[in-house]
Amino acid sequence: MGVLATAAVKLGETLVKLACEAATGSKAAGEVAGGLTAVLGGHGVGKLDQRRARRQLETVADTVAGRVMTRYGAEFRGLDEESRAVVVEAVAEAFQALPPLTELVLAASCRPERLAARVRQLTGDLLRGRYFGRAETDLYELLLDTACAEVTQICQGLHGLANLAVPEVLRQLSGLAEEVRAAPVRALAAATEAGEARFARTYREFVADELAEADLDCDRLTRTSRRYPLAAAYLARSVHWQGSPVAVTALLSHSRLLLTGPCGAGKTTLLRWLFTGIARRGLAGFEHLVPFYLPLHHYTDRTPRLDDLITALGQDIAAEMPSGWVQRQLREGDSLVLLNGLDEVPSAHRRVVLDWIEKLCAKFSRATVVLASRPDPTLPGWAAGAGFTVAELAPMNPAEAHQFIQRWHAAVLVRLVDPAERAWVVKCERRLLDALAGCHALRVLAANPLTCALMCALHRDRLVRLPDSWVDLLRMITEILVDERDRVRGIVDELPAPREERLRVLADLAYWMSSQDITRAKPAELLDRVAHASGTQLASTDPARLVRGLAERTGLVRLDAEGGLTFPSPVLRDYLVSREVVAGNYVRALARAAHRLDLHQLVLMVAAQLTGDRAAELVATLSREAAENSACSARQLLVNACEYRPGPELSEDALAQLAIEHPAVLVDALAREPLERAVEVARLASAIQHWEALPLLARLARDGGPEVAEALRPDSRWFDPVDLRFFLPGLREDAVADKVPGGGAGD
Incomplete structure (x- = not known):
C-alpha cells in the first residue's frame, strides 16, 4: 500500500472511531469499533455479532478512505504523493487532538461548515506548526471540510446506537455503510461544492488582473502609452443587432454570440472588459458567471482543449484545479466562454477551430459562448448553422470619439506621478481635441477605437505633432496595421511579402481604383491588377492568396462574399493613393484635376509629402488654375490649405x-x-x-x-x-x- 493510501486509511479509521466513541460514550484504544465493541460486550452480545458490527464500521472507514483517494489522489498535481500523504495525516492528527466529538457536533447543530470552523479554531496551532506552502494549505483546507462532512454524517448515522437491541444495531450499521458508500450525500456534496467554490474564488482572484490592461501592441510607443488601465479607458458602446443598437450585455442572454467588426473596432477591448468585470464580480447581473478567455491565434497547429480555458490565463494555478472543474462549470451553465480572434487563425486551420467550437457548444449547451472575429464572407452562413446570433461593432459617433479621447488621457494619467508628465498629458488632450476641429482626416480616424488610440498615443509620445503632422500620422498608422501589430502579438504571418511590398501593392490598388472611379473592384479585374502590381519579388505568389492575406490581416481592404474588394477607410485609402501619386510622379495630373473638391484631402496629403521644387510646383499650379477659373473660387481654399493659411x-x-x-x-x-x-x-x-x-x-x-x-x-x-x-x-x-x-x- 502506498504512503497516500496508508494515510487515507488512517484518516478514515480516525473519523469512524471518533464518531463511534461519540455515539456510544465509550472510548477504547486500538480498533476502529473499539467503543461499540465494549458497549455490546457489556450487554452480553456474542462475539459473532460483535464482529459483524465491527466489520460494518470498518466498511464505513474503508469507504471514507477510498473517497479521499479518489478525490484527492489525482488533484493538486503540483504536489507529489508523499506531500499529499503528509497533508492527509495532518488532518487525521488534527481530529485526534480534538476534545470529545459529541460536544463539538452538537454545538455545531450537526452542520459540517460550523464544525469545520470550530475545528480550525481549536487546531490552528497544529497547522501553523506544519509550515505548509500554499498548495499544501489549500489541500488541507479542502480535506478538513470533507472530513467534517463525513464525520457529521457518521455521527448522525450512529446516534443512539448504544440503546438499541442487537438486530437494530446491525441493521442501523448496515444502513450507514450503504449510505456512506452511495455518497457523496448531502453533507459530503456540500464539502465538495465548498472546495470547488474555493478554487473558483482562487481562479477569479488570479485572473482578474490578467486582462485589466488595454494594449496597443506597438513597439514604437512608450510603456505608459502602449499599456494603460482598461477600467479607466473603457467606453461602453452599443453593438448593432438586427439593425438596432443594443448593449452587448443584453445580448448575453443569447447563449451563442458572434461579434464582428473591422480591424480596430474594439472587439478585443470589449472581450477584455467583459472578462475583467465578471472575474471581479463588478458587472451587475453577471456576478454568478465564471469567465474563460481563449485567444485563438495561439492555436495555429492544433485544436484547443478544455484545459486551455484555464491554462490560457491561469497556468500557475492549473495544478490546484479540482478534476473536471472546467467541465462542470460549462455543464452547469454558470460560465461565459470568450473566444477571441478567429480571423487570426491561419486560414488552412480555421475550419478545424470552427468545428471545435461547434462541438464545444453541442456538448455544453448551457454555457454562454462569445466568438469575436473580423468580417469574413463565410461567417454568416456558419453562424446561422451553428445557432450563433450575429452582432456588429459599429464606428464611434462624434460624441463617443470625443469621450474616448478624454478617457484615454485620463487612463494614462492613472500611472503617472511626475508633475511635468501629467501636465503634458493634459495639454495633449486639449491640443488633440482642438486638432479634430480643423482636420477631416483626424475626425475620420477618431471614429475607429484603434486608430483613435494610436493617434492619442503617437501624439502624446511626441512622435507626431498634430494637426501639422497629420500625414505622418497616417503613414505610421498604415505601417502599424500592415504588419507591426501582428508581429508584436505573435500572430502567424501567412503573407510572403515584406512591409514595403505590401504597401506597394495596396497603394497600386488604391490608385487604380481611384483613377478609374471604382469603389468596388470586381474579382477578375482585381486579381489581374494584383498580379500586375506584385512585380518580380511576388511573381510566384498566388494573387488570390495575397489579396486574402491583405484583407484578413491589415484591415485596410475588405473582401465581400463574391470576392470583390473595397477600402473601408476613405482616409487611409486616400493616403495610399497619395503614396502612389508621389512615387509615380503623377502630381501634375492630380493638380489639373483639383477642381474636384472630392480630391481636396488627397491633394493635401500629396502636398505634405513633397519637398522643395516639387512642393512649390504643386502650389503654383493650383494657384494658377484658381486665378484662371474665378468661378471656382473655392479652389483657393485648397491653395491656402497647402500653405496653412x-x-x-x-x-x-x-x-x-x-x-x-x-x-x-x-x-x-x-x-x-x-x-x-x-x-x-x-x-x-x-x-x-x-x-x-x-x-x-x-x-x-x-x-x-x-x-x-x-x-x-x-x-x-x-x-x-x-x-x-x-x-x-x-x-x-x-x-x-x-x-x-x-x-x-x-x-
Whole structure:
C-alpha cells in the first residue's frame, strides 16, 4: 500500500472511531469499533455479532478512505504523493487532538461548515506548526471540510446506537455503510461544492488582473502609452443587432454570440472588459458567471482543449484545479466562454477551430459562448448553422470619439506621478481635441477605437505633432496595421511579402481604383491588377492568396462574399493613393484635376509629402488654375490649405454650396480662421449640415465670448440630439435655428 493510501486509511479509521466513541460514550484504544465493541460486550452480545458490527464500521472507514483517494489522489498535481500523504495525516492528527466529538457536533447543530470552523479554531496551532506552502494549505483546507462532512454524517448515522437491541444495531450499521458508500450525500456534496467554490474564488482572484490592461501592441510607443488601465479607458458602446443598437450585455442572454467588426473596432477591448468585470464580480447581473478567455491565434497547429480555458490565463494555478472543474462549470451553465480572434487563425486551420467550437457548444449547451472575429464572407452562413446570433461593432459617433479621447488621457494619467508628465498629458488632450476641429482626416480616424488610440498615443509620445503632422500620422498608422501589430502579438504571418511590398501593392490598388472611379473592384479585374502590381519579388505568389492575406490581416481592404474588394477607410485609402501619386510622379495630373473638391484631402496629403521644387510646383499650379477659373473660387481654399493659411472670402452662394456638398472642406477652412473672426466663423459653421462641424462648434463655444455664443445657432434637424447636447451643453433651446442660414437643403 502506498504512503497516500496508508494515510487515507488512517484518516478514515480516525473519523469512524471518533464518531463511534461519540455515539456510544465509550472510548477504547486500538480498533476502529473499539467503543461499540465494549458497549455490546457489556450487554452480553456474542462475539459473532460483535464482529459483524465491527466489520460494518470498518466498511464505513474503508469507504471514507477510498473517497479521499479518489478525490484527492489525482488533484493538486503540483504536489507529489508523499506531500499529499503528509497533508492527509495532518488532518487525521488534527481530529485526534480534538476534545470529545459529541460536544463539538452538537454545538455545531450537526452542520459540517460550523464544525469545520470550530475545528480550525481549536487546531490552528497544529497547522501553523506544519509550515505548509500554499498548495499544501489549500489541500488541507479542502480535506478538513470533507472530513467534517463525513464525520457529521457518521455521527448522525450512529446516534443512539448504544440503546438499541442487537438486530437494530446491525441493521442501523448496515444502513450507514450503504449510505456512506452511495455518497457523496448531502453533507459530503456540500464539502465538495465548498472546495470547488474555493478554487473558483482562487481562479477569479488570479485572473482578474490578467486582462485589466488595454494594449496597443506597438513597439514604437512608450510603456505608459502602449499599456494603460482598461477600467479607466473603457467606453461602453452599443453593438448593432438586427439593425438596432443594443448593449452587448443584453445580448448575453443569447447563449451563442458572434461579434464582428473591422480591424480596430474594439472587439478585443470589449472581450477584455467583459472578462475583467465578471472575474471581479463588478458587472451587475453577471456576478454568478465564471469567465474563460481563449485567444485563438495561439492555436495555429492544433485544436484547443478544455484545459486551455484555464491554462490560457491561469497556468500557475492549473495544478490546484479540482478534476473536471472546467467541465462542470460549462455543464452547469454558470460560465461565459470568450473566444477571441478567429480571423487570426491561419486560414488552412480555421475550419478545424470552427468545428471545435461547434462541438464545444453541442456538448455544453448551457454555457454562454462569445466568438469575436473580423468580417469574413463565410461567417454568416456558419453562424446561422451553428445557432450563433450575429452582432456588429459599429464606428464611434462624434460624441463617443470625443469621450474616448478624454478617457484615454485620463487612463494614462492613472500611472503617472511626475508633475511635468501629467501636465503634458493634459495639454495633449486639449491640443488633440482642438486638432479634430480643423482636420477631416483626424475626425475620420477618431471614429475607429484603434486608430483613435494610436493617434492619442503617437501624439502624446511626441512622435507626431498634430494637426501639422497629420500625414505622418497616417503613414505610421498604415505601417502599424500592415504588419507591426501582428508581429508584436505573435500572430502567424501567412503573407510572403515584406512591409514595403505590401504597401506597394495596396497603394497600386488604391490608385487604380481611384483613377478609374471604382469603389468596388470586381474579382477578375482585381486579381489581374494584383498580379500586375506584385512585380518580380511576388511573381510566384498566388494573387488570390495575397489579396486574402491583405484583407484578413491589415484591415485596410475588405473582401465581400463574391470576392470583390473595397477600402473601408476613405482616409487611409486616400493616403495610399497619395503614396502612389508621389512615387509615380503623377502630381501634375492630380493638380489639373483639383477642381474636384472630392480630391481636396488627397491633394493635401500629396502636398505634405513633397519637398522643395516639387512642393512649390504643386502650389503654383493650383494657384494658377484658381486665378484662371474665378468661378471656382473655392479652389483657393485648397491653395491656402497647402500653405496653412486662413481661407479666402467666399460668396454666400459658394459657402452654401460648400456647406452642403463638401462640408469637410469648409469646416477645415473655417477652423484656420483667426480668433478675431470668431463671430462670423460661428455663424458660418452653424450653417454646415454635417456632424463634421460639431468639434469646431464646441471649440468656438468654449473659447468664444457671449457674442460667439449668440452666433451659434445650429439647425437641430441635421444633428443627433445626443451629439448636439454633448458638444454644446450650454446651448439654449431658443438658440437652435429653424433652418440653415444662407439657404440649402433645410429650406
